Amino acid sequence: MEGPEGIKALRYKPNTPMTMGLSASYGVLTLNVGFTAPFFQPNIAETGKSKVLDLQTHIYARDWVIDLYGQFYKGYHATPKGYGSINPSAYYIRPDMRVNLLGASVYRLLNGEQFSYRASILQNEWQKKSAGSLLLGFEAYTGRAKGDSALVPGSLSSTFRQKDITKMRFTEFGPGIGYAYTYVYEENYFITGSLTAMGDVSFVKETSEYGSARRTTVSPNVMVRIVAGYNSDDWMLNLAWLNSSTNLAGKSSNDQYLIKIGSFRIALARRITPGKKLKKQLKKIDDFQMPQL
Numbered sequence: 001m002e003g004p005e006g007i008k009a010l011r012y013k014p015n016t017p018m019t020m021g022l023s024a025s026y027g028v029l030t031l032n033v034g035f036t037a038p039f040f041q042p043n044i045a046e047t048g049k050s051k052v053l054d055l056q057t058h059i060y061a062r063d064w065v066i067d068l069y070g071q072f073y074k075g076y077h078a079t080p081k082g083y084g085s086i087n088p089s090a091y092y093i094r095p096d097m098r099v100n101l102l103g104a105s106v107y108r109l110l111n112g113e114q115f116s117y118r119a120s121i122l123q124n125e126w127q128k129k130s131a132g133s134l135l136l137g138f139e140a141y142t143g144r145a146k147g148d149s150a151l152v153p154g155s156l157s158s159t160f161r162q163k164d165i166t167k168m169r170f171t172e173f174g175p176g177i178g179y180a181y182t183y184v185y186e187e188n189y190f191i192t193g194s195l196t197a198m199g200d201v202s203f204v205k206e207t208s209e210y211g212s213a214r215r216t217t218v219s220p221n222v223m224v225r226i227v228a229g230y231n232s233d234d235w236m237l238n239l240a241w242l243n244s245s246t247n248l249a250g251k252s253s254n255d256q257y258l259i260k261i262g263s264f265r266i267a268l269a270r271r272i273t274p275g276k277k278l279k280k281q282l283k284k285i286d287d288f289q290m291p292q293l
Contacts, residue, residue, distance in 0.1 A: 001151070002255035003160050009258075010084065010152065010160065012076040012097065014050035048093040050075035056263070058242075060122055063112035065135070067223075067244075069261060071101045071143075084153035096148040101246075101259060105223070107137030107178065107196065120182055120192040120227040123236035123269040127190065132181030139198055139221070140173035141246055145257065150208070161253035164208035168257060170248050172219055174200035180225070188232055194225040204257075206250040213251035221246055236269040 001010040055070035076099075077091040078084040084092035109115060111133035119127035145151065146167035157163040178196030202219035205212055222245050229238030243262040250257070 001160065001162060001257055003156075004255065007159055008083065010156065011079050012094065013047075013079050014052060014073045014076055015044060015047055016050065016052055016054070047077040047091050048075055048095055056261075058121070060117040061112075062116075062118075063109050065107045065109065065117055067103075067105045069101060069103045069141075071099070071261065073100070074098045078153065084156055086155055092153050094147060097146070097151070099143070099145045099259065101141060101143035101261070103139065103141030103143070105137060105139035105176070105196075105198075107135045107176065109133045109135060109180070115180060115182060117180070117192075117194075119231060120190060120229065120238065121225075121240055123231065123238065123267070123271070126231050126233075127182055127184060128187045130182060130184045132179060135176075135178035135180060135194075135196055137176050137178075137196070138174070139176055139200065140171075141200075142171040143259070144169040145259075161255060162206070162250065162257075164210060165206045165250070165252060166209070167207040168248070168250060169205045169207075170202060170257075172200040172202035172221075172246070172248070174198055174219075176221075176223075178223070188230055190227075190229060190231060192225070192227040194223075196223045197221070198223075202248055204248050204250045206252055208252075215249065215251040217249050219247050219249070234271055236267075236271065238265075238267050240265045240267070 003009060051074040053070070053072040057068040059066040074097070076094045076097045078094075079091075081091050082088035111131065114129070114131035115133040116125045116127045119125040144167065149166060150157070150163060151165050151168070152160045152163045176196050176198035178194065180192065180194035182190050182192040184190045198221040200219045200221055202217050203214065204217070205214045224243045225240070227238055227240040230236065241262070241264050243260065246259040248257040248259070249255070
């Protein structure tokens, strides 16, 4: 949550553990099985407990990239330590705070024959030459942030103009444009960068003990994907960072609410050629075609 100029933003974070898992990809289909990494757990005693249901699906077809989100979080703490808290050596904890978000984005790759998201992110293809693609698409999101009391801590109520807001609901949608490029070095090493910018129409409703107010604005949002790694006939390794930001402004202030969705992943993969029997079963995936515009 932004504050007035010169004031540090109010940032809330959930307690989300690191996860590990296994994945299998073929064509546009990817199956994942994940579990919590036992060697890296958040300090619940210090930052509070979070209840998390985070559903993300990223579909990378040859000419399309589709992102689907369903996020349901409860339990947050403010960062850095001491910000918003009456005790400067303790985190300000909000076990009552909830943030829910549902959304989707669909983008068409105009050069899907030469540029491959699958090669860098899914590792089920191999892009051997540098190439890029323009992206054209559309996105839509809806969600809310709410607490049992004001979202702004009492110790910061004299600073933030959203001090009375207990709930914020939003819906936004609009077109987007972007560009993605993969630089390939000696066929095996690569780095991929992708940036899409959206101009969404945003409908925001803020609620406080004094009532509710609505505002409609144009909201600029950004989606970034950065991947680097190694690709070969048998083995693949990559590091992938995905980050999406949703900017919202309510009636109470021009200072924005910012909701971020992101992930960082390290993946090691082995390419396996299916046998005749399995290949026959996978033919439906081979025959699947995304609609053409």
